[in-house]
Amino acid sequence: MSVELLDGAIILGFIEDDEAFNGSVQDRFAYFDTNHDGQLSYSEMLKELQFLRMIETHFGIDVKPDPEELSHVYDSLFLQFDRDLNGAVDLEESIYKF
Incomplete structure (x- = not known):
């Protein structure tokens, strides 16, 4: 094991x-763009957010967030990336946010 x-x-x-x-962002973006249309739909981006488990863990300890609150946070995060409000996030929007 390496640390x-x-x-x-x-x-x-x-x-x-x-x-x-940018190479790392492009690789990650391509991985989650499961239908290969060059955009992340809400459901594709939701998989990334759920994979990261930022909300479901607190200092490495699993917590049970309120499902409604979690949904609201995910909706808000998606809107932060969907700058043109077209219902999808393209690569430029995802890189621009960083």
């Missing part, structure tokens, strides 16, 4: 390395 420590400088270096960062 890697990430500090602010490493993360900032990755984000500032346009080629590495």
